[in-house]
Amino acid sequence: MRDILPDLRSRCADGVPLALATVVAVHGSAPRDPGAVMAVDAAGTVVGSVSGGCVEGDLYEVAREVLAGAGPRVVSYGISDDEAFGVGLTCGGTIEVLVRAYVSAAELADLAALLDLIADDRPVAEATVLSGAAETGVRLVIRPSDAGPATGTLGSEGLDAAVTDDARGLLAQGHTTTQWYGAHGQRRMQEVAVFIRTYAPPPRMLVFGAIDHAAATARIGSFLGYRVTVCDARPAFATRERFPTADEVVRAWPHTYLESTEVDARTVICVLTHDPKFDVPLLLAALRTPAAYIGVMGSRRTHHDRLARLREAGAEEAALARLASPVGLDLGARTPEET
Template structure:
């Protein structure tokens, strides 16, 4: 649901009644991950998607019915060989979709509105809903707000989270009081990792009570892409990084090159020595570091620090000869083989790239493959999965734990 938080937040502010259909479980080659949502208001306006088109029509009707009868339903869609006209997924997967009506007067409306407002403003928030278990709990929700450490600001300072620390929130799942405490703790842990996932627990919290499943959706500020080296390749990579949903910073020690006019799409342009800037700025496990200077006086002190940080990706531009020289300098600086193994150099996948734009595509493809667990090999003739689970995406919604 948080993937359409901005639109839903406007609907809440306007006092609209609506129903939300959310993907809560997938198996096989499903087109959308858990957390993907489609919403329909009382006038029939629709936003979002749950399947990329396969079952949208049927889900739309379920939302309309939910608005009329006020009931929460869990529906499964899958491929059917028996009936060519059956509503199913042409890709062969199976998805479970929870449809929940959200009326302006509903008891949980205020909690949902707060969570949506936080997500829409770029804050860190997790939304928890019961997706299987006792019928009276189905669709109930609570939210947890993240603290300052969840922020993705470009400088050290106040984070983007609306709360004062992890665990702030509201709403209730109903039932046993311990259930809310358990759900909030699990949500805070997933929010801290920036991931969306499911949690199995009991209706009384822990192992007690009837089994139930919780879907925890996490919405976190955009991840950072740090591009070092204000060169033509950097300009193309900035555009690609923004397109992929990163908050992009360009850093170079040369003020004549590091100017906003040369990098208008960048969120921030910094004039500083790269290693000094890296020491002073915020990074996390989703941050990607791209070193495009291929000049030892900049690269070595920068990479010496970057390879020791818990970031998602570190890549450096340069020829294979430059790479071998760089490795020798980094070993002399004290880096071990495990740290050096994290370095993606020469940066990018082998696409035969020549132009700055093609090179940026090559780098972006390697970043995506690294994040998603892909191989970078052609899908044609391959027997590997098309979709990979278990990694964190760049936007607000993480992948299934």
């Protein structure tokens, strides 16, 4: 969805009806994961992709039918030997796609509200009924518990409550999946299939030390989908010109910035300062966070000396074991990008 977000928001703002085709299940090999979206608007314009070109032609016709009032539906595309180059997946897998239209002003406003949350990097999940005892295509939009109640309904208070609870757990993990429930939200029943698509903010990459290796790390981090921040206390080095791909360039003492910014269990920290007066206070602060990864640049000898300084500063062995150093992979690298 994020890859076509500007196009979708523009159409909602202009009141242009559209149909969204969303991959809700993948079996075997397929080009796109659950959550991939293709949109077809009232003028017949297509944005996005669900299979890299294998089934889009047929799916376009389905979307046009749904826009014309045929109602939401789930369509499946697979392959057999005699249809390898017809409508199907030449990679051999099967995908299931939900096609749903947004036509009325109320429907477009509901979709726009979801898109605004995604654009603002605010965590949100969308639950949609696929089949079973509830109406196909009905939606529930769920925010974290501290952000307010869910909006919409799946047709039953019990089902809404069960899906909201599960969606918040999936949102915290960043997982998208299909769950089964009873008609009133009962667990371990398979009467209603609900696709829960989570939109967690991009994970953060915090890069400390405005050196050439930091520029290469920022480029790779951005390419991989991280929200990248480069931090250095030296104004001459911490500049937007040196780090054009970073989302943020911060001029501050590294440990001071780290203590003031949000770090969660998906955040990765790359310490490239390579200077004890920066490294030690920064790493002590980093070890107090729930960061998923803390990598530190330096040779094995440098890291041995660094560990001694950290022990003197009170760091415990269990905490020190979290540090990955030398940072990067041992590939015999010579350039910052290789490292």
